[in-house]
Amino acid sequence: MARLLPPQALDALIAGAQATGTPLDGPDGLLGQMTKAVIERALQTEMTHHLGYEHGDNDGAGSGNSRNGSYGKTVLTTAGPVRIAVPRDRNGEFAPQIVPKRSRRLGAVDEMILSLYARGMSTRDIRDHLAEVYGADVSPALISNITDVVVDEITTWQNRPLEAVYPIVYIDALVVKIRDGGVVTNKAAHLVIGVDVEGVKNVLGIWIEANEGAKFWLTVLTALKNRGMRDALIVCCDGLRGLPEAINAVWPKATVQTCVTHLIRNSMKFVAYSERKHIARALRPIYTAIDENAALHALDELRAEHGKRYPGLVAAWERAWEAFIPFLSFDTEIRRVIYTTNAIESMNFQLRKTLKTRGHFPSDEAAIKLLYLGIRRIEGRHIDGDGPLPAGTIRGTGTMGWNRALNHFAIVFGDRLPI
Template sequence: MTDVTVSAEAVEEVEPAGPPDALEDQLISQLVDRAKADGIRLTGQGGLLQQLTKKILESALEGEITDHLGHEKHEKTRAGNTRNGTRSKTVVTEVGPVEIEVPRDRAGSFEPQIVRKRQRRLTGVDEMVLSLSARGLTHGEISAHLAEVYGAEVSKSTISTITDKVIDGMTEWQNRPLDSVYPVLFIDCVHVKLRDGQVANRPVYVVLAVTVEGTREILGLWAGDGGEGAKYWLQVLTEIKNRGVSDVCMVVCDGLKGLPDAIETVWPQAITQTCVVHLLRASFRYAARQDWDKISKALKPVYTAATEEAAT
């Protein structure tokens, strides 16, 4: 994945080296690496992709065992094989180790396909996870994604059952109740390839919250087309508010068009803070690339100052 926007104070000095393109790549790489450590993490323990990978894999496994047993969870059945709890299993993926709960049956005849018995490594799941999680994908597109994962070994009816479970799981995740108050919200985006008649790069907006306990929580994902305005952001923020978020102390964003106005409408007392990294990038536009290192070092005492007086 590329074009990852980063969160506040995720700035790393860059040593000038190589041609201008190499310097730009180095700057972006270091900014993103620091952002993953200090702000919105895509991978690693508790990262966005790890959380979503767990949800999608467990939903797919639930679809598999439903198709295998022929009845839904908690559905009464007179005789035959039934569910028998779950077992924990850790699988290694491109987004790091993911601990999942694999369902079991009493007869021991269930053979999962997406995560086979004794399989410890999965590949090719990161982009699929973001694509499935972002809004705008049709039932057929999600089914096609899963068909690519399962291959020709699984019947169309099984793929349909698994698809329904995955859609239900992601809908439940996207609409789950939230805390009433969050000290800080970060609004950021990643760019991924999504199918919409044809494959195209589209922004997927991520809303990350810092809870009152000091932990981080992904509130949801929203797919856009790059031309979002005040109406779009008002809809997104109103949806978050309707899920239980009555107040936010600070919202950190990159000055997307219409977003500050939407924040003021939904949470009038919230402080809108422009992301420091985006301000730094904006300052680079007025200087040659070979001067970026000097500018970043000169600006660091300003954006790390404890008070406005200390920054002057």
């Protein structure tokens, strides 16, 4: 509106509001009045298009249909509730698109509610927020119905076709509290994140399971394969029971690699907080070693210097050693993109924060709905899942240093990498 109206018109509107004591926002504010005027003008334009002639035009004589007054309707907008006059035609055939029949809110309101829900606000929190900020009375049931519109979208998203090959796949788990049989239990929400040949990260799917194992993982990976993913070059995971066996069965050529970031973090749990910076420096020679022999030497030094005081620290690396050493066979450029999981860690941090504010969920489906909305917000995807994106956003997040790493992927993995 500010771009369409000349500055003089805007100044006149603001001056008029100040002269009459009209606030800028709020239910009776200037923005609400402008919203009302714009909506009603748009409805009149729709009516003109429907009838085929302007209001008062002689061409409408004998056309068989004409304007027939209007009826009042209150709609919820991002400026608050607005009372508008909806035009109607004599034949009762006019079906407005900007404010459809039986609709009591504009599409932007749905987007706002979904955005608030994706950030962890409960339906009652959103209701209170809308009442406090916009003066709108919206029931929790209505908000729940609005968020339920993504259920079909989730099904489509979970079954969408995938790329044939992903150079890197990360598999991670978030703990969610779900009510099951009257008891709140901890379940794992597993996220599979793929990095495609362009270096863009996307969540490929969400699976919730209380008891993971080889059979569960075989089902998950087979579903990914059936969606078109025939190969993964490197799969990074972290101590998920039965997963390496399932990977070898579905993608036999894939390199299974423990997540170095998680390995460092898990081993640091055994270290006193005051000494973590010192121990972190002691761990660095292990995962930056030029080969396995150099890494073993660095591990021996860690064991000799800190083994007695922190045996759990050393044991964590010893248990994960076989799953860690594939990392050492790669060039520095590939190591960097495997190790640097900032985008994934950032996503997990935001999702964990959202889960924490919500407490527990009534069902697996409710947990998946919130996680999906959070992922969609993080990845920058539009409200309809397939529509145009806001300016400057992409579908997914990029990977720093990807072009350099891709050259080394092409050398190491040859024709398995589709470029």
